[in-house]
Amino acid sequence: MGGVGLFSLPSSSSSPPRLSSSVSLCGAVVAVVLVLISNGPAVCDGGKTSTFVRKVEKTIDMPLDSDVFRVPPGYNAPQQVHITQGDLVGKAVIVSWVTAQEPGSSVVLYWSNNSKQKKVAKGKFQTYKFYNYTSGYIHHCTIRNLEFNTKYYYVVGLGHTIRKFWFMTPPAVGPDVPYTFGLIGDLGQSFDSNKTLTHYERNPRKGQTLLFMGDLSYADNYPNHDNVRWDTWGRFIERSAAYQPWIWTAGNHELDFAPQIGETKPFKPYTNRYHVPYKASNSTSPFWYSIKRASAYIIVLASYSAYGKYTPQYKWLEEEFPKVNRTETPWLIVIMHSPWYNSYNYHYMEGETMRVMFEPWFVQYKVDVVFAGHVHAYERSERVSNIAYNIVNGQCTPVNDQSAPVYITIGDGGNLEGLANNMTEPQPSYSAYREASFGHAIFDIKNRTHAYYSWHRNQDGYAVEADSLWFYNRYWHPVDDSTSV
Ligand SMILES: [Fe+2]
Numbered sequence: 001m002g003g004v005g006l007f008s009l010p011s012s013s014s015s016p017p018r019l020s021s022s023v024s025l026c027g028a029v030v031a032v033v034l035v036l037i038s039n040g041p042a043v044c045d046g047g048k049t050s051t052f053v054r055k056v057e058k059t060i061d062m063p064l065d066s067d068v069f070r071v072p073p074g075y076n077a078p079q080q081v082h083i084t085q086g087d088l089v090g091k092a093v094i095v096s097w098v099t100a101q102e103p104g105s106s107v108v109l110y111w112s113n114n115s116k117q118k119k120v121a122k123g124k125f126q127t128y129k130f131y132n133y134t135s136g137y138i139h140h141c142t143i144r145n146l147e148f149n150t151k152y153y154y155v156v157g158l159g160h161t162i163r164k165f166w167f168m169t170p171p172a173v174g175p176d177v178p179y180t181f182g183l184i185g186d187l188g189q190s191f192d193s194n195k196t197l198t199h200y201e202r203n204p205r206k207g208q209t210l211l212f213m214g215d216l217s218y219a220d221n222y223p224n225h226d227n228v229r230w231d232t233w234g235r236f237i238e239r240s241a242a243y244q245p246w247i248w249t250a251g252n253h254e255l256d257f258a259p260q261i262g263e264t265k266p267f268k269p270y271t272n273r274y275h276v277p278y279k280a281s282n283s284t285s286p287f288w289y290s291i292k293r294a295s296a297y298i299i300v301l302a303s304y305s306a307y308g309k310y311t312p313q314y315k316w317l318e319e320e321f322p323k324v325n326r327t328e329t330p331w332l333i334v335i336m337h338s339p340w341y342n343s344y345n346y347h348y349m350e351g352e353t354m355r356v357m358f359e360p361w362f363v364q365y366k367v368d369v370v371f372a373g374h375v376h377a378y379e380r381s382e383r384v385s386n387i388a389y390n391i392v393n394g395q396c397t398p399v400n401d402q403s404a405p406v407y408i409t410i411g412d413g414g415n416l417e418g419l420a421n422n423m424t425e426p427q428p429s430y431s432a433y434r435e436a437s438f439g440h441a442i443f444d445i446k447n448r449t450h451a452y453y454s455w456h457r458n459q460d461g462y463a464v465e466a467d468s469l470w471f472y473n474r475y476w477h478p479v480d481d482s483t484s485v
Contacts, residue, residue, distance in 0.1 A: 079238070211335050225263070277289065383401055
């Protein structure tokens with residue numbers, strides 16, 4: 001978002017042609033007949049598997065000299081600038097950036113559009129080593145006591161090369177405050193990643209804050225987890241993340257656990273580079289925390305931290321759900337990395353152990369929607385739960401449940417590992433819509449009862465909605481909002 005606009009859409013990765021409607025319709029008919037023959041009435045239970053088939057092409061990372069990775073000019077110029085919410089309610093912002101030549105200043109100069117009176121906030125910097133890589137000077141500075149619903153300008157790099165950015169604080173927390181969240185997962189830094197981010201930036205629905213479902217840079221796919229790719233990723237996302245908060249979730253690609261090269265501390269690059277306000281929600285770890293923003297209460301969970309009974313995450317969540325006041329924040333959103341309901345033949349059942357532990361609470365507290373990543377495709381579930389099973393009663397099939405959340409897998413950011421395009425067949429009844437395409441989504445809260453959700457595939461124009469529905473709030477308007485019959 002905003003003024004930098006350093007992106008390119010190389011011609012070599014132009015949008016693949018769609019199948020002609022006659023070919024795709026013919027294929028769909030054949031597929032349906034085959035499934036009917038082999039599976040009988042089971043096919044009637046499933047939702048929709050999109051007939052859009054993306055042309056198979058290799059997903060490759062953008063080269064190091066791509067313009068989106070450009071180092072900003074000037075001595076010790078701040079780079080990889082990004083912001084996130086810095087407190088529980090949205091009156092604070094954590095500003096982070098990296099300087100390369102020397103530490104320089106950790107001070108942020110900022111002022112509001114209204115007062116113009118300049119203020120300073122002092123941060124700190126840190127560095128880390130990873131095998132044969134040494135990081136730049138990573139600065140984190142929290143700006144506090146901001147006014148709600150106000151545009152702020154901020155400057156970093158004082159004393160050397162300054163760079164100026166801006167952000168909007170959210171409206172005060174309240175039940176009917178409209179607010180728009182963008183949703184991206186598993187982004188990486190391929191040519192497809194660049195398309196996803198561009199589509200998000202140009203989406204006319206205008207996401208105001210991005211919920212990121214984990215798996216950021218994919219640096220760990222390089223020899224020795226080449227942390228230079230953490231730096232390029234930070235520069236890649238700056239054009240959005242310096243201007244609107246990205247709310248972070250840790251994925252498996254943040255683990256960077258590599259004992260073979262002496263790196264035994266999990267999450268080292270991630271925790272050095274991406275700070276979150278976990279203490280504000282009484283969490284003891286940056287991997288699980290919550291924030292309120294406008295009319296939403298957002299709980300971030302950690303798929304790769306312990307969540308069994310008595311663990312810190314379990315204890316925290318047990319105390320967290322009763323704190324959610326739907327009269328203050330009607331929309332209860334949970335984000336995590338590994339999905340619980342997934343019908344692709346990738347990472348199948350990986351979220352199952354967490355589901356067993358936490359799903360009864362999700363139903364009891366009427367979570368509106370759960371966003372996950374990890375599977376590199378798109379999928380939306382019906383409102384289902386699977387909490388009746390007790391080992392001996394045999395009730396182990398998900399059932400429709402209007403107190404349950406909709407589960408959305410949005411791990412289709414476009415990283416170098418490519419698409420997950422192999423699906424379980426027949427489509428299970430819990431799956432309402434699935435498609436193996438890269439894209440992003442928008443959750444557009446209108447008031448306490450209604451939110452409009454849309455998923456946008458990269459092959460389409462910026463305004464096109466490939467999947468969409470109205471969400472009815474589970475607390476204020478809990479009527480059936482399913483789209484499959
Ligand atoms: Fe993942």
